[in-house]
Amino acid sequence: MSLIKCHQLSRRYGSKLALDNIELDLAAGRPIALVGPNGAGKTTLFSLLLGYIHPSAGSIEILGMLPGDKELRNQIGALPQDAQLDPDFSLLQQLTLFAELRGMSPKAAKREAERVLSLVQLSDAQQYKPSALSHGMSKRVAIAQAFIGSPKLILLDEPTAGIDPANARIIREIISQQANDTTFVVSSHNLDELERLCDRVVYLEQGQLKQQVSLGEVNSISHYYTLQLQQADDARVQQAIASLEGVQKVNIASQHTFVIEYLPSATALDIALLNLCKQHGWHYRLLLNGRSLENTLFATS
Incomplete structure (x- = not known):
């Protein structure tokens, strides 16, 4: 079964065609890079995969289900590009709430919040409020929420944009360490970083799928x-x-x-x-x- 399958997928915003007849069939495995210039349709594709918006034409399947299906609730996680934390609650409180929203009991949700904070090396900061965090630490908390429920697919939109090298390295290590159990789709303009993390590359330009390549296959043949x-x-x-x-x-x-x-x-x-x-x-x-x-x-x- 395909992990992600898009057939003749298009999305319009008024007269603007943000995605144009996309055909994709991606299997689970090593991290996948989603690449393209600003306005290429990357964020629109993520929004469609998550069920935030609906196609203007064509279809999408994730693990054989439609985006937004309740059965996908614990199978897919995401880091939006501009993810924000609530300034009035501690990290543990916020992630516990997110886990409860995924259907966990309060006790199980608290354990899960502690687990994902440990995963991103922030166990010591679980009682902090967002104002006490650096930008890089805030990004790691936002990534932690994507791991809640141990999803099979995680979409990361610019996971290291604007953060210092130390935090960027931690995030790359987290992705590499978890790649055996979770398939990541990483959207970024940092090609050097994507080359270190990913094997498969999907390149969008002006809403169209221009290339799909496997770096390993290209360089082996x-x-x-x-x-x-x-x-x-x-x-x-x-x-x-x-x-x-x-x-x-x-x-x-x-x-x-x-x-x-x-x-x-x-x-x-x-x-x-x-x-x-x-x-x-x-x-x-x-x-x-x-x-x-x-x-x-x-x-x-």
């Missing part, structure tokens, strides 16, 4: 290196790399960053690239076996 230098004459570097045996194509992905496509027979190309850098005095910052998520999505021929 294709032969690429990504080389990033500190400083260089990019045109000269491109020409020098292209002259190496086994190199088929060299693209300048961005300033001082090169995506190199090579023949499968060029098994020692990594050594040749490092020797080339040494020969010319080029200081490299990164040599990646494969392509980054950014280069996979936006590679040019």
